[in-house]
Amino acid sequence: MPGSAGLRRAAILLAATIPLCAAGAADAEPQPIGAAQSAYLMRCGGCHGIEGVSVPGLIPTLRGRVGALAGTAKGRDYMLHLPNVAMSRLDDATLASVLNFVVFGLGGASTAPGTPPFTAHQVHAALRDSR
Amino acid sequence: MPPTRPLQTRGGQARAGRTIDRLSERATRLLAGRTSRRGLLARLGAWSAMAPVLPILPVRRALAADAAARPPTPFAAAAQAGDDTKCNYWRYCALDGYLCSACGGGVHSCPPGTEASPTSWIGTCFNPIDSRSYLVAYRDCCGQDACGQMNCLGTDGDTPAYRPQSNNDIIWCYGAKSLMYNCSTAAIVGLAG
Numbered sequence: 165m166p167g168s169a170g171l172r173r174a175a176i177l178l179a180a181t182i183p184l185c186a187a188g189a190a191d192a193e194p195q196p197i198g199a200a201q202s203a204y205l206m207r208c209g210g211c212h213g214i215e216g217v218s219v220p221g222l223i224p225t226l227r228g229r230v231g232a233l234a235g236t237a238k239g240r241d242y243m244l245h246l247p248n249v250a251m252s253r254l255d256d257a258t259l260a261s262v263l264n265f266v267v268f269g270l271g272g273a274s275t276a277p278g279t280p281p282f283t284a285h286q287v288h289a290a291l292r293d294s295r
Numbered sequence: 296m297p298p299t300r301p302l303q304t305r306g307g308q309a310r311a312g313r314t315i316d317r318l319s320e321r322a323t324r325l326l327a328g329r330t331s332r333r334g335l336l337a338r339l340g341a342w343s344a345m346a347p348v349l350p351i352l353p354v355r356r357a358l359a360a361d362a363a364a365r366p367p368t369p370f371a372a373a374a375q376a377g378d379d380t381k382c383n384y385w386r387y388c389a390l391d392g393y394l395c396s397a398c399g400g401g402v403h404s405c406p407p408g409t410e411a412s413p414t415s416w417i418g419t420c421f422n423p424i425d426s427r428s429y430l431v432a433y434r435d436c437c438g439q440d441a442c443g444q445m446n447c448l449g450t451d452g453d454t455p456a457y458r459p460q461s462n463n464d465i466i467w468c469y470g471a472k473s474l475m476y477n478c479s480t481a482a483i484v485g486l487a488g
Contacts, residue, residue, distance in 0.1 A: 211469070
């Protein structure tokens with residue numbers, strides 16, 4: 165019968181579509197990594213680790229630790245003059261955002277409440293002579 | 296006052312009703328004779344089944360590709376996504392070394408007898424399939440002599456040796472038990488923001 169042939173075609177199409185939809189749902193859409201985290205990964209994360217942990221004892225662990233440095237003037241100055249920070253080709257605002265990702269993102273509980281974020285102005289003032 | 300005369304008699308109403316019934320029946324029979332309920336169901340089913348497939352049709356994808364980002368580098372413009380044992384595979388845009396996928400390992404696994412370094416060089420590569428850029432970690436496999444198969448040199452994002460923090464000539468076996476370089480893998484870290 166012509167009607168049943170049409171039904172069969174529709175059923176085949178429907179059956180073929182269900183796995184496609186299921187596959188689409190199963191493949192989780194990768195979430196974009198923010199600009200500051202991307203810059204951290206490309207310029208720091210290779211050694212310090214994607215999650216801020218790499219080779220304890222050989223490469224400083226950032227996760228859960230680095231915030232202690234950002235709580236003192238000496239520590240902040242030390243961070244700004246680390247070789248890959250001081251020689252970075254990032255602009256001041258982007259570099260400040262990367263430092264803030266490290267301190268507030270990776271630092272976690274080691275970053276004391278009230279710790280001020282790095283600003284582009286502070287980065288510029290600290291590095292204008294070394295660039 | 297005499298009662299108002301109805302506009303139509305009961306007999307007239309009955310005749311009009313029969314006429315409407317006849318016309319409706321004729322129209323319904325005509326429709327039923329020329330169409331098939333199962334055919335209609337089949338067509339509805341086919342269209343509803345087709346709807347989710349539309350976004351993956353080539354026409355739709357071509358339109359989407361036009362609107363998407365263009366390859367940002369010459370490497371990306373010539374890259375392919377089918378064969379990870381060739382240097383022009385899209386993930387290798389910043390890889391400098393031998394391909395583990397051609398050395399007994401995989402695109403993100405080390406060959407037997409070697410160890411993945413805990414440190415890596417991270418670059419950004421453009422995927423020609425979805426026209427998006429991904430962060431890729433080039434993790435060296437260490438512990439055996441150089442593989443020697445498929446020596447590639449992707450330089451996207453690479454800087455000269457006097458800026459070593461972004462130079463991919465460096466052997467990234469730092470932190471591994473052995474500094475002997477064997478080959479490089481290319482694992483996706485995430486979608487670049």
